Amino acid sequence: MAIQLARIVETVGSAEDLTVTMAAISVELGFQYFALSHHVDVAMAGDAAIRLHNYPQRWADYYDENALGVSDPVHRASHVTSIGFPWSRMAAMIPLTPGDHHILALGRAHGVGDGFTVPAHVPGEACGSCSFACEVGRPLPQVMLPLAQLAGNFAFEAARRLWSGRGGHLPYPGPALTxxxxxxxxxxxxxxxxxxxxxxxxxxxxxxxxxxxxxxxxxxxxxxxxxxxxxxxxxxxxxxxxxxxxxxxxxx
Structure with a gap:
């Protein structure tokens, strides 16, 4: 199955195809939602930033309106590890503020329960990640997490290829210093x-x-x-x- 996942995401030809593919893979792995993104203010970064998901629209709208792409505790936790992690472990990874708990509670109120996030760190680019999430009340599919790790890695690389290939640029490239x-x-x-x-x-x-x-x-x-x-x-x-x-x- 790991080889099949790699081939599927490596051969997609558009962002739309990748969205459909990741939605199907999420279900296959036992999740209901996915989010593939750079950790940036989407409104400011525009089309330069990778951003694909199938989250409930009301939650996505709130997320973007409040520029949570930078302050999201899930994103911040992904900056301190190189492997995927369940959201239930975040409190042991980073200090969570009352505002962080509020954001997580709002997500649950919109139907997004526990999740699993795969970090993506590429020097010279904005940090990013691929997250898989369950609906509220559904357990995390523990046995599928190793495959979710692989799927997240391959998916983010596929997104990078698509964003570069369509003439866009990845956010915040660093200048050459002496x-x-x-x-x-x-x-x-x-x-x-x-x-x-x-x-x-x-x-x-x-x-x-x-x-x-x-x-x-x-x-x-x-x-x-x-x-x-x-x-x-x-x-x-x-x-x-x-x-x-x-x-x-x-x-x-």
């Missing part, structure tokens, strides 16, 4: 001043400031905080870079 610009952003992210960075990298304070200014210009931002966020968002930096790894031969 190695020195990246080094400077890394040490900014670690809380260092221009003077401290100059001592660490063995260059002048003015050169550090110039590298950071040029990196800001390439990203189209004017704040160092936004520069770090964008570099993390597109894969130029990772949290592992900031909190664990040290560049040889540089030392703090």
């Amino acid at each position: 190695d020195r610009q990246r080094d400077c952003i890394l040490w900014v992210a670690r809380g260092k001043s221009d003077w401290e960075i100059s001592r660490i990298l063995g260059i002048s304070e003015e050169t550090v400031a110039r590298h950071i200014k040029q990196a800001c210009a390439r990203y189209g931002v004017n704040k160092r905080t936004l520069l770090v966020i964008r570099a993390l968002f597109d894969g130029t930096l990772t949290f592992l870079d900031i909190f664990r790894r040290r560049y040889a031969p540089f030392r703090e």
